[in-house]
Amino acid sequence: MDRRSRGRGRGRGQKRETLSQQLTGEQSKRTSVWNQNGDCARKPLNPVSGGMKNSEKSKEPGTNKKFEEACAKIQESLQRFVQTQELEESSEEDELESDGILNKVLSSYEGTHGDSNDFSKTRQNLLDTMKPGASVCLICIESVKRTDSVWSCKGCYCILHLTCIQKWSKDSLYHQTHSLDESSEIDNTAVKWCCPKCRKEYTQMETPQKYLCFCGKTVNPPFDPWLIPHSCGRTCEHKLQPLCGHVCLLLCHSGPCPPCPKTVKTNCYCGRQSPEIRRCSAREWSCGKRCGHLLSCGQHNCDEPCHGGPCPPCPRQSFQSCMCGQKKTNRPCASPKWQCDAVCGQKLSCGNHFCEKVCHGGVCGRCPRAGPRSCPCGKTMKELPCTEDVPVCGDSCEKLLECGIHRCTERCHPGPCGTCRQMRVKRCRCGQREKSVPCSKEYTCETKCKRLRDCRRHTCSRKCCDGQCPSCEQQCNRTLMCRNHKCNSRCHQGPCYPCRVMVDITCSCGKTKKTVPCGREKATKPPRCRKPCCIPPACQHPSRDPHRCHFGNCPPCSQICNEKLDCGHICPAVCHVAVLTKIEPPKIKRAGPWEVVPPPRIEMLDYPCPPCQVPVPVTCYGKHETPNFPCSEARPWSCGKSCGRLLGCGNHSCSLECHTVVNASTELQAGETCQPCEESCSKPRPAGCTHFCLLPCHPDPCPPCQQRYRKKCHCQLNTVYIPCHQWTSSTAGEKEKMLSCQNKCPKMISCGHRCPILCHQGECPNSTNCKKKVTVRCQCKRQKQEFPCTMKQNGDAVILCDNLCVEAQEKDEREKSALEQKLKEEEQQRQQKEMEELQRKFEGKRKKHRKFQKDVFLENSRWPIYQWLIAVFLFGVAMSIFLYFCLLKD
Numbered sequence: 050m051d052r053r054s055r056g057r058g059r060g061r062g063q064k065r066e067t068l069s070q071q072l073t074g075e076q077s078k079r080t081s082v083w084n085q086n087g088d089c090a091r092k093p094l095n096p097v098s099g100g101m102k103n104s105e106k107s108k109e110p111g112t113n114k115k116f117e118e119a120c121a122k123i124q125e126s127l128q129r130f131v132q133t134q135e136l137e138e139s140s141e142e143d144e145l146e147s148d149g150i151l152n153k154v155l156s157s158y159e160g161t162h163g164d165s166n167d168f169s170k171t172r173q174n175l176l177d178t179m180k181p182g183a184s185v186c187l188i189c190i191e192s193v194k195r196t197d198s199v200w201s202c203k204g205c206y207c208i209l210h211l212t213c214i215q216k217w218s219k220d221s222l223y224h225q226t227h228s229l230d231e232s233s234e235i236d237n238t239a240v241k242w243c244c245p246k247c248r249k250e251y252t253q254m255e256t257p258q259k260y261l262c263f264c265g266k267t268v269n270p271p272f273d274p275w276l277i278p279h280s281c282g283r284t285c286e287h288k289l290q291p292l293c294g295h296v297c298l299l300l301c302h303s304g305p306c307p308p309c310p311k312t313v314k315t316n317c318y319c320g321r322q323s324p325e326i327r328r329c330s331a332r333e334w335s336c337g338k339r340c341g342h343l344l345s346c347g348q349h350n351c352d353e354p355c356h357g358g359p360c361p362p363c364p365r366q367s368f369q370s371c372m373c374g375q376k377k378t379n380r381p382c383a384s385p386k387w388q389c390d391a392v393c394g395q396k397l398s399c400g401n402h403f404c405e406k407v408c409h410g411g412v413c414g415r416c417p418r419a420g421p422r423s424c425p426c427g428k429t430m431k432e433l434p435c436t437e438d439v440p441v442c443g444d445s446c447e448k449l450l451e452c453g454i455h456r457c458t459e460r461c462h463p464g465p466c467g468t469c470r471q472m473r474v475k476r477c478r479c480g481q482r483e484k485s486v487p488c489s490k491e492y493t494c495e496t497k498c499k500r501l502r503d504c505r506r507h508t509c510s511r512k513c514c515d516g517q518c519p520s521c522e523q524q525c526n527r528t529l530m531c532r533n534h535k536c537n538s539r540c541h542q543g544p545c546y547p548c549r550v551m552v553d554i555t556c557s558c559g560k561t562k563k564t565v566p567c568g569r570e571k572a573t574k575p576p577r578c579r580k581p582c583c584i585p586p587a588c589q590h591p592s593r594d595p596h597r598c599h600f601g602n603c604p605p606c607s608q609i610c611n612e613k614l615d616c617g618h619i620c621p622a623v624c625h626v627a628v629l630t631k632i633e634p635p636k637i638k639r640a641g642p643w644e645v646v647p648p649p650r651i652e653m654l655d656y657p658c659p660p661c662q663v664p665v666p667v668t669c670y671g672k673h674e675t676p677n678f679p680c681s682e683a684r685p686w687s688c689g690k691s692c693g694r695l696l697g698c699g700n701h702s703c704s705l706e707c708h709t710v711v712n713a714s715t716e717l718q719a720g721e722t723c724q725p726c727e728e729s730c731s732k733p734r735p736a737g738c739t740h741f742c743l744l745p746c747h748p749d750p751c752p753p754c755q756q757r758y759r760k761k762c763h764c765q766l767n768t769v770y771i772p773c774h775q776w777t778s779s780t781a782g783e784k785e786k787m788l789s790c791q792n793k794c795p796k797m798i799s800c801g802h803r804c805p806i807l808c809h810q811g812e813c814p815n816s817t818n819c820k821k822k823v824t825v826r827c828q829c830k831r832q833k834q835e836f837p838c839t840m841k842q843n844g845d846a847v848i849l850c851d852n853l854c855v856e857a858q859e860k861d862e863r864e865k866s867a868l869e870q871k872l873k874e875e876e877q878q879r880q881q882k883e884m885e886e887l888q889r890k891f892e893g894k895r896k897k898h899r900k901f902q903k904d905v906f907l908e909n910s911r912w913p914i915y916q917w918l919i920a921v922f923l924f925g926v927a928m929s930i931f932l933y934f935c936l937l938k939d
Contacts, residue, residue, distance in 0.1 A: 187547035188213040195278035198260035204249030224542035504540040531568030588626035737777035762790035
């Protein structure tokens with residue numbers, strides 16, 4: 050398809066300008082080729098003059114003729130190309146006379162009593178067909194021209210290129226036939242292809258072969274600017290839907306036919322009203338009155354308004370009996386027959402058995418055991434009463450088993466036959482394995498199927514597949530032709546269906562838009578918008594300078610800034626927010642020719658307001674002078690003079706340079722930032738104080754002296770630190786209290802206890818007042834009691850032994866003598882045992898008992914100690930001999 054159709058919205062002047070540029074480029078190419086051959090001068094040819102300058106011609110007379118011939122050929126080809134382009138421009142799809150064409154197509158429809166709504170829909174559909182670039186082929190995503198061979202779907206009426214739909218149907222049929230098994234016969238009626246848009250199925254015989262008009266009467270219809278594109282101009286004559294016997298009266302057109310506009314005389318649904326004249330497409334109508342038809346229950350009438358089709362079920366309820374008549378319940382009237390869950394239980398005609406059927410209507414029937422009956426295998430027939438069972442015949446059963454091959458080998462027996470247990474060689478479903486298995490069991494192998502599924506992309510992978518591979522259940526997920534979406538259909542063969550998404554291309558503001566198929570949004574230019582630009586201003590102004598909607602950056606703002614500065618004045622400069630600025634890259638020496646220097650870039654920067662130049666008065670720090678400065682330069686300053694304020698001491702003044710004074714009580718007094726007085730205090734000290742005042746010169750009295758004296762306490766163990774002002778202002782009694790460390794006195798009194806008074810001056814008190822308690826015991830040390838220290842000193846604290854003490858002493862002596870006697874006996878036994886062990890050792894018992902005796906002897910005697918002593922002695926003797934020989938060698 051011609052790609053130049055994308056630019057059909059441009060004017061002819063613009064096209065000719067593009068054409069001239071193409072011709073100029075082609076001519077320059079030809080000139081460059083001519084120069085390479087060496088038959089022409091190096092300068093480019095001038096198509097107007099047709100050759101080189103006269104001076105150059107005179108210099109080369111031999112090449113004059115060749116040059117003129119070449120120029121003539123170029124001019125001739127140029128004229129042919131211009132004529133061809135003019136013909137193509139004249140055939141471009143410009144706007145047709147849509148009103149005249151529509152009036153001609155709808156002329157037979159306007160005379161009827163058609164509905165205005167249906168008429169407007171048909172009119173809008175035809176208008177969309179005549180718009181240039183409105184129809185797009187969903188297969189190649191290109192515009193459908195008025196002169197192209199097309200095909201229209203009968204389901205969705207979409208227009209596609211004939212070559213595209215032929216290729217589409219051919220690929221679809223090929224992939225379907227290729228996916229079938231080669232051994233199976235191909236049914237042409239079963240293989241179908243679908244429309245790319247609505248998925249309507251078509252048979253192989255319905256594949257389009259010719260370019261037909263919309264009604265199908267004319268082959269290769271010529272383009273007529275006074276007809277709908279791809280139309281033959283005849284009457285459509287398609288049967289209208291729903292089938293009413295009339296045909297379409299419009300001229301050959303695209304899209305569905307409008308509803309039938311004929312008028313007929315018809316009755317309402319219920320038939321009670323008199324017939325009315327109505328449109329054929331809306332011949333069925335409702336009078337709105339009560340239907341009144343008898344419902345299926347046979348008792349009530351329909352209360353719905355006049356309607357088409359059968360009446361709905363009866364909505365009422367009533368008490369109804371079940372089919373056997375045993376139960377009654379309130380049920381919908383529309384379903385009078387119903388079954389309960391009870392067994393019938395009525396006695397049959399035989400009088401012996403009862404009916405075993407669940408709730409039913411009518412007669413129960415004869416007894417199932419009446420009449421002649423056969424034995425379980427069916428070989429013998431007997432006629433017995435229904436109360437007796439037919440006995441088995443004794444012959445082989447020979448009923449065909451469930452496998453359908455073997456028969457039952459058991460004797461005639463009641464009930465079903467068992468499963469077939471005979472072994473039989475079976476082939477698996479896929480036919481690759483054989484095995485002897487019980488006849489009743491199915492044999493399947495573990496071989497996985499390697500055939501491709503209908504998508505021809507994935508393998509079956511089913512174990513023991515019978516050849517009927519299931520359809521692929523994975524998602525296709527291939528990228529569509531639009532390159533924006535993926536196919537969400539089931540995995541399939543051949544090309545995917547085109548993308549059905551429509552994309553809106555809007556202008557910058559979004560108020561003007563046009564719809565194109567997905568995939569063409571990048572190649573389609575956005576529509577032109579004549580509405581004012583609605584981009585909010587990037588600066589502080591409420592609105593921009595008026596201009597139309599556009600893409601890219603807005604023009605710079607030319608309004609006055611009028612922004613309030615920090616100083617409170619208004620900025621008088623032109624708006625300096627969002628200004629396009631060219632930023633040059635830093636100039637760095639390149640490492641070599643391969644290193645690319647980045648080009649300058651343009652960025653939108655915000656510049657600050659210029660400095661304010663309004664004069665304002667400014668006073669110096671010390672408030673000595675007040676001159677005028679520009680507002681941008683107005684800041685606190687120093688006049689250079691000395692401060693001169695009276696310092697806090699009241700005797701000196703501040704000698705610093707003019708500075709800011711903070712927290713000054715008056716304009717003459719110094720503040721916190723003034724120079725402090727560095728002179729020392731010269732005021733007299735109080736009586737007894739030998740220290741100097743540590744503060745600088747000050748007007749108030751000196752504070753109390755905080756220096757401390759270092760003195761020993763009364764007990765001479767601790768050091769006491771006393772402030773100077775407290776020591777000098779205290780009396781003798783207060784000083785004595787100050788020298789006490791407040792700890793207990795460490796001295797001992799005559800009784801041997803510690804002094805009970807805190808650190809004090811002078812001697813400790815007498816021991817007669819000691820109140821400490823001491824422990825006193827009797828002579829045998831069994832009884833004890835605590836007494837005050839004064840009673841012990843006076844000899845009043847005495848405890849005498851009693852009878853218990855005497856008995857306890859005698860008992861201790863007896864126990865002590867008994868213990869000594871026991872220890873003596875144990876020692877004698879131990880020595881006797883050691884002597885017996887030594888005798889056994891020297892008696893020469895057998896060798897096998899010696900080790901055991903030795904271990905027992907070692908465990909029960911002191912022999913190991915003796916062994917160690919002997920070993921140490923021998924080792925000492927050996928060492929002395931070794932040293933002796935070493936000394937002899939030296």
